Amino acid sequence: MDTQQNTALTRALAEVPGPLPTSGVIHITLPHTDRFTVVGNHLTQHPDLSCTAVGIAVRIQSLPQGAKVGIKALAARCKEGExxxxxxxxxxxxxxxxxxxxxxxxxxxxxxxxxxxxxxAALLHHRRPAEAPPQPAKPEPTPAPAPVPATVQERAPAQEPAPVPVCLPMAASTAPEVPVDPPAPQPTQPQVSLPVPPSPAPLFVPRVPPPTAPKAPRRPLPQPSELTPDLDRAATAFLGDLHRHAPQFFLSEDDVRRLVPGVAAWLERAARPDAIRRALTDDPPQPLKHPAKLLAHRLTELLPPAPPGADALAALDRPRPRFTVTPFQTCEDCDRAFRSPTPGHCRDCRETRAAYAQAAA
Known part of the structure; x- marks a missing residue:
């Protein structure tokens, strides 16, 4: 029998807006109107919980208040064992x-x-203590007024502010100076410092730290040693004709002028146009969003080496020095193989013969 196809899912996939990713999951999100449970990503993507634990947690959250969630009750609802x-x-x-x-x-x-x-994680936050009912403020004791001479009390009552003194000539001032006491300092309320709640401890620490190292700057586009008119015309013609061989590489005039030095550097290094075309257009990503950026990247990263010069080729043709290899010889007494330019005896046999000759002498 033929495999059944889910046509509804296929139609929904065709209605997903925007370009679809080439790999990974594709979400088709439909709003829920009934029978749904809100689950946080801190649980579904927890790095230290197994998939079974996450599934059991979601099942428990979906059950009503007072439902049985023991081991046997969950085993009767789920396919997993106890x-x-x-x-x-x-x-x-x-x-x-x-x-x-x-x-x-x-x-x-x-x-x-x-x-x-x-x-x-929300339970780890510091909870504020229950606020006490507001108490009536106690009346502050009124400070006793300082004794003031009668002349001052007659001139300025206690409720009125003191008059601003006016400077008069010494001859005109006939009244004697009356000392006035400074106003009594008002009692200040003590500042109460509220306790700072401790910062909540994280529920879990990620094992892999986020990437903080800065990315390396992009390498510049390769440049030829000299952009001659012939190289400029050849590179421009190559880039303008590229879309005939690969339709997805349709470039604008600004892109062509920007990429001409890179293609000229390849042509200067004796690269054939068909080889350059294969290196730049083979196996492009799907979908290809920025063809000019891809060409600039491949022109920079896949730049062939410069052709060897005459001196390097002459060094390859130069004859290599020959080394003389000492041949093997067989000892005439013990038949042991040893290296020597002439046949004879090995080192042990020569030492033994020398010892016998010395003893006989």
Whole structure:
């Protein structure tokens, strides 16, 4: 029988806006109107939880309040066995999502309550203490007024501000100076410093740090030693004719003028036009968004080496020095092989013969 095709999914895929990625998942997102559960990415993408633990956590969140979430109850709903479910519950308990608390009822019966929190990281924040009811402010004691002479009390009452003194000539001032005490300092309220709540500890630390090293700058486009008119015409004709061989590489006039030095550098290094075309246009990415940037990258990274000069070719043709190899010889006494230009005896046999001759003498 033929394989059944999901035509509805195919039609939905055709309606996805924008260019589709060449690899990876393609999301078709439809809004939910009923029977859905909101799950955070901190749980679904947790680096330390297994897929079984994540699935069990999502299943528990989707159940109503008071539903049975024990090992046997979950095993009856899921395809996983009791051992895998128990291991998943231990993982969730270790990372703060799940907690099992023993409680005693008024009747004396001990039960186990299972508490599940969808955001355990929010519980780590400092909680403010309950605010006390506002108390009526105590009346501040009125400071006793300083004794002031009667003449001053007659001139300026206590409620009115003191008059601004006016400078008069010495001859005209006949009244004696009356000392006035400075106003009593008002009591200041002590500043109360509120305790700074401690910063919450992170739920988990990523194992792989984010990339912080700066990227290396791009290499400049290769330049010929001298852009002659012949090289300029040849490179311009090559780039203008490129779309006939590869239709996706249709370049604008500005792109052609910018890429001419790179193609001229390749032509200067004795690269054939068909070889340059294959190196620049073979196996392009799909879809190709910026053909000029791809050509600039390949012109820079795939630049062939400069052709060898006459001196380098002469060095290759120069005869190599020959080394004389000492041949092997066979010892006449022990038949051992040894290297020597002439036949005879090996070193051990020569030493033995010398020892016998010395003893006989």
């Amino acid at each position: 051992k895998r479910i128990a291991a998943a519950l231990r993982e969730l308990e270790a990372h703060g999502y799940l907690r099992r608390v023993r409680d005693r009822l008024p009747s004396g019966r001990i039960i186990t309550r299972t508490v599940f929190c969808n955001r355990p």
